[in-house]
Amino acid sequence: MIDAAALDATVTDAAVAAHQARVDGFLGTGVFRKTIWRYDNAVGRMRGTVAAADDEVAVSVVVVVGDMLRSWRADWCGAALLADLNRRALPWQLTDVALLFRFVDDLDDANVPLMLRAATSAAGRLDRPDRQSLVPLAQAALAGLNRRRSLTSTERSRLRALLRALLADAGAEVDLVHAGDGWGRAALPLLRTAIGAGPLVAHLERAAPTPTTAWFTRAAGLLQATPDGPRLVHDILAAAAGGDPSDFADAAENFEPRWVGPDNALVVRGLIWSTCVLGTDREFGAETAAPPVHSVAALRRAVDERVVHAAIAVLARLGQPGNDALHELRRSVEGPPRTARLIARMLAGSGTP
Incomplete structure (x- = not known):
């Protein structure tokens, strides 16, 4: 050296x-x-x-x-x-x-x-x-x-x-995520103390807008190999859901995605998709992820749009709790028209009125 x-x-x-x-x-x-x-x-x-x-x-x-x-x-x-x-x-x-x-x-x-x-x-x-x-x-x-x-x-x-x-x-x-937004600052202490989080975070960042079967298979393997992997996903997802959109207006009342900004959007998108392979555990299973995923989607303009759309797509896969959350979003969402259209399409695909 x-x-x-x-x-x-x-x-x-x-x-x-x-x-x-x-x-x-x-x-x-x-x-x-x-x-x-x-x-x-x-x-x-x-x-x-x-x-x-x-x-x-x-x-x-x-x-x-x-x-x-x-x-x-x-x-x-x-x-x-x-x-x-x-x-x-x-x-x-x-x-x-x-x-x-x-x-x-x-x-x-x-x-x-x-x-x-x-x-x-x-x-x-x-x-x-x-x-x-x-x-x-x-x-x-x-x-x-x-x-x-x-x-x-x-x-x-x-x-x-x-x-x-x-x-x-x-x-x-090395910090595994960018500290330039609210979620990054909240997630970093959790990731710094997690054993073996590096490969998992790197894989989350490689998720496509709709991940492939191979990506899900690899995510499931990494969650199993990472000590307390499901708990880690639960904790850093809770950090993503903990933002307050009312905090993100500047002096001109312009909103920017400052809770999950563009530099962490790919990691958080992958994080949300990874909930689909958490299994059926009562404490950290897939359906237990529906409330925080719903909260992320509800943050709207405080969160990068790619993350919001991933959250909506994932809710459609999380059983009845996810469908209930989609109905709630349809009643309350005030985002761009394409976000509303995506919610309607996910509900139609789930077979619920």
């Missing part, structure tokens, strides 16, 4: 120049730099050429791309080229991966996902002591996502998941 100061001393312009020289030796001087600036199919052709490169040249290509993207203030069209290289078991060295992380801070928001995916993928090829050396850089990248406001909440959530997984694997303490 290398300490942060020693690692920082190895991240130099000379290290980048060595990679540039290797790429130039493979393609010809300046060929790669001229090609990847173009928006036509030149990058696609270069993708095939790079695929035939040996592993050391492939490593250098990723480093040179990262260096070039620091001056590229638009969405680069070579994502597929980097994705190809991320899938290869390349011989990454600690100092090269550190370069990738250093590039991130200088990138335009549009290209941050490209380089963070490359950096975390490369870090995964290192041995554990080297991954531990990268902890300060990964923590800085995680903190830096908060200022990347032009990233979508989905992009930020996915990148946070990659960085958290890297930090957890390196043995570093």
Whole structure:
């Protein structure tokens, strides 16, 4: 393991120049730099050429791309080229991966996902002591996502998941959810003391708007493998249900989703869907989740819309208590028309008038 100061001393312009020289030796001087600036199919052709490169040249290509993207203030069209290289078991060295992380801070928001995916993928090829050396850089990248406001909440959530997984694997303490909204601040103390919560939270964040059977199967397995998994779901769901929408108006009486905001929306959406596989336990079973799921849906504009719609869909699956909650929501909801339509559709699908 290398300490942060020693690692920082190895991240130099000379290290980048060595990679540039290797790429130039493979393609010809300046060929790669001229090609990847173009928006036509030149990058696609270069993708095939790079695929035939040996592993050391492939490593250098990723480093040179990262260096070039620091001056590229638009969405680069070579994502597929980097994705190809991320899938290869390349011989990454600690100092090269550190370069990738250093590039991130200088990138335009549009290209941050490209380089963070490359950096975390490369870090995964290192041995554990080297991954531990990268902890300060990964923590800085995680903190830096908060200022990347032009990233979508989905992009930020996915990148946070990659960085958290890297930090957890390196043995570093890392918050599993974002502390920037009411639910995050309420849930963090519960998650910090829970044993084995990391894999469960990472899986919750990967839930689709309507999860697949494979997702539910994996969720059930993780709940069983996590000590007191059903209780943990019950507790952090209760935290999501504990918001007060009257607290979320600003001076202009504008409402924003500040109890469950966009940065935690994917986790909470998955949390709500996970209640469907809690079983029939009288204390922590699926039907006992109906009241807090109903409360989350009733928070309306204090909660990200994706969470509200997941709550409505899940209520339709939670038996009679869920149907009763849907009827209550239909009487009281004052949300967008599509939310009201979703409630009506769920009730129609359940066969209740």
